Amino acid sequence: MKEGYVIRNQELPHFITCTVVDWIDVFTRNIYKEVLIDSLDFCIKNKGMILYSYVIMSNHIHLIIQSKEDKLSNLLRDFKKFTAKNILDKIQTEPESRREWMLERFNLATRTHTRNKSYQFWQYGNHAEEVYSESFMWSKIDYIHFNPVRSKIVNRPQDYVYSSARNYLNNEGLVEVELIQNPIINTLNTTNFMKYTSYDN
DSSP: OOGGGOOOOTTSOEEEEEEBGGGOOGGGSHHHHHHHHHHHHHHHHHSOEEEEEEEEOSSEEEEEEEETTSOHHHHHHHHHHHHHHHHHHHHHHSOOTTHHHHHHHHHHHGGGSSSOOSOOOBOSOOOOEEOOSHHHHHHHHHHHHTHHHHTTSOSSGGGOSSBSHHHHHHSOOSSOOOOOOOHHHHTSOHHHHHHHTOOOO
């Protein structure tokens, strides 16, 4: 992990990126995205995670998270370990046409590290950036929500199910999110907000 991306202050929220090894498009299947959703929900309810924003893309996830117990590194480690194990289990037991190829890539990834394991799912490191201000927080929330738009998956952030954009629009989403009040959005009604979150290709 690069020195600049080490989590130094365990108390503060951080913008986190977790990437699948070799940028493999695992999360094109909803069954694997659901593992992440279930794990986020568990961490929120049982492990003191505060989730401010998230998006699940085809081969990586972005999160803004904080730990109530000031142990963000441990929380993130456990999240990655649990999701890796469960996704790998599903790859091996559920219908998956890419199974052999993916498992081979995950196995090869272990050979460049000394840790003894059969498969490595997540890349090492989390590209953790400390959220040091409200404006920086909102720049990252916008970045997260517009990821599917930039990738031309949807035209508007709220049309993508696997992100927190809907939480911020009408407090409806797949997992509970700690909403950050945005002074710009608070001055707009729902109709204008839909325009604000639209995107022209």
